[in-house]
Amino acid sequence: MANLLWLQGGACSGNTMSFLNAEEPSACDLVTDFGINVLWHPSLGLELGENLKKMLNGLVSGQIPLDIFVFEGSVVNAPGGTGEWNRFAGRPMKDWVADLAKVAAFTVAVGDCATWGGIPATAPNPSESVGLQFLKRASGGFLGPAYKSKAGLPVINIPGCPAHPDWITQIVVAVATGRGGDLTLDEFGRPKTFFTSFTQTGCTRNMHFAYKVSATEFGQRKGCLFYDLGCRGPMTHSPCNRVLWNRQSSKTRAGMPCMGCTEPEFPFFDLAPGTVFKTQTVMGVPKDMPQGVDKTGYIKLTAAAKAASPAWAEEDIFVV
Amino acid sequence: MSIDDSNQLLKTIANLLANGLETKTEPFPETDKQFADVLTELRQLDQNDIKGKLVVGGFVNHPYGPDQYRCMECMYYLVHRKWCDLPELAVPVEPDWWCRLWRI
Numbered sequence: 001m002a003n004l005l006w007l008q009g010g011a012c013s014g015n016t017m018s019f020l021n022a023e024e025p026s027a028c029d030l031v032t033d034f035g036i037n038v039l040w041h042p043s044l045g046l047e048l049g050e051n052l053k054k055m056l057n058g059l060v061s062g063q064i065p066l067d068i069f070v071f072e073g074s075v076v077n078a079p080g081g082t083g084e085w086n087r088f089a090g091r092p093m094k095d096w097v098a099d100l101a102k103v104a105a106f107t108v109a110v111g112d113c114a115t116w117g118g119i120p121a122t123a124p125n126p127s128e129s130v131g132l133q134f135l136k137r138a139s140g141g142f143l144g145p146a147y148k149s150k151a152g153l154p155v156i157n158i159p160g161c162p163a164h165p166d167w168i169t170q171i172v173v174a175v176a177t178g179r180g181g182d183l184t185l186d187e188f189g190r191p192k193t194f195f196t197s198f199t200q201t202g203c204t205r206n207m208h209f210a211y212k213v214s215a216t217e218f219g220q221r222k223g224c225l226f227y228d229l230g231c232r233g234p235m236t237h238s239p240c241n242r243v244l245w246n247r248q249s250s251k252t253r254a255g256m257p258c259m260g261c262t263e264p265e266f267p268f269f270d271l272a273p274g275t276v277f278k279t280q281t282v283m284g285v286p287k288d289m290p291q292g293v294d295k296t297g298y299i300k301l302t303a304a305a306k307a308a309s310p311a312w313a314e315e316d317i318f319v320v
Numbered sequence: 321m322s323i324d325d326s327n328q329l330l331k332t333i334a335n336l337l338a339n340g341l342e343t344k345t346e347p348f349p350e351t352d353k354q355f356a357d358v359l360t361e362l363r364q365l366d367q368n369d370i371k372g373k374l375v376v377g378g379f380v381n382h383p384y385g386p387d388q389y390r391c392m393e394c395m396y397y398l399v400h401r402k403w404c405d406l407p408e409l410a411v412p413v414e415p416d417w418w419c420r421l422w423r424i
Contacts (some may be wrong), residue, residue, distance in 0.1 A: 212395060213398070214395040214396060214405070216396070216405060216406065216407055217407070227395040227423070227424075228395060228396075228423065275352065278352050279423075280352065281352070281355075281423060282350065283348065283350060284348075284389070284422045284423045284424055285423075285424055286424070298424070299387070299393060299424060302393045302424055303392060303393050306392055306393060306397065306399050307392070307399070309399055309400075311400040314398045314399070314400055314401060
């Protein structure tokens with residue numbers, strides 16, 4: 001039996017909603033099949049008031065073992081580093097986080113806000129938000145760059161806005177069943193099993209990407225969303241087109257550009273008007289190239305791809 | 321538009337450019353705001369105002385700039401249809417032409 005505690009900081013509950021929709025395994029499977037004891041969760045926890053505080057104090061003192069500490073939302077430090085804007089069970093949430101992270105066997109950050117600050121930490125960051133171990137791309141965050149949980153791992157970061165339900169439950173199961181040591185993390189603490197490939201990997205529009213045919217409107221079935229509509233699929237690490245959403249689809253499959261929400265910089269361009277769903281260019285050439293591609297190579301590739309493209313690439317082949 | 325109509329329009333456009341139609345090749349819309357401004361200008365034209373589209377779009381009948389950019393590499397160019405797929409333009413074009421809404 002592994003004890004799991006889930007707390008929320010500066011959060012919209014989006015990752016909780018995602019978690020509750022998990023299918024493989026589901027949130028119920030965690031309890032019934034994998035022996036996870038959910039001590040408390042903002043949407044599932046039964047304890048209130050003094051009882052909750054007593055339980056939290058029991059965890060901090062070591063009286064109750066804390067196997068998995070899951071945190072959702074940013075760590076709020078405002079005003080002036082006190083954390084008073086986000087109080088929980090009688091004290092600033094950040095103080096609970098500091099104490100619980102010390103005793104947790106594994107610490108898991110779920111969603112962009114918990115991993116690197118997310119939208120709340122976007123300038124001017126009035127809530128003085130940070131992620132557990134990162135602030136955007138900078139290592140450190142609330143717990144500091146040297147933090148390791150009792151099992152010897154840094155914070156396991158599962159980013160996304162929200163994180164895919166199955167990324168959450170599968171990592172929790174791995175940890176709860178004693179396979180936490182097998183997890184390999186990238187330089188941002190993300191499990192490599194999910195965050196080595198790109199959002200573009202498995203995208204149904206890859207042939208349009210290859211032949212340089214652009215989608216010009218949202219929802220179009222023909223064309224790639226990277227060239228004009230700001231899709232960040234080629235430079236975003238996520239399995240959104242391998243582990244499908246609702247087991248059905250993904251944003252790019254449905255004709256909406258990837259917004260790069262599993263990367264530390266999300267939201268890109270500070271959400272300035274006209275920048276989110278428009279590929280940013282310099283003299284007509286994309287500012288952000290697919291990872292590992294340079295401008296000269298890109299232009300050469302485009303010329304060759306266009307010259308070689310078949311006629312069907314210009315048609316809507318999904319219409320019968 | 322039928323293939324015949326498209327070919328006929330392509331000839332008309334080619335003649336206009338060959339006869340020295342002056343178009344706004346500059347300023348090149350470097351930012352997305354500037355790009356959007358050109359699109360706005362195009363949207364205000366009558367859909368059949370071909371000459372107006374060529375002028376505002378900054379069309380030329382040859383590659384352009386130090387890197388000799390051309391429609392052939394532009395994201396909006398459909399090779400087989402010889403067609404510019406940018407909704408605000410939607411005109412037949414030759415692969416060696418260029419306009420200031422060029423993007424790759």
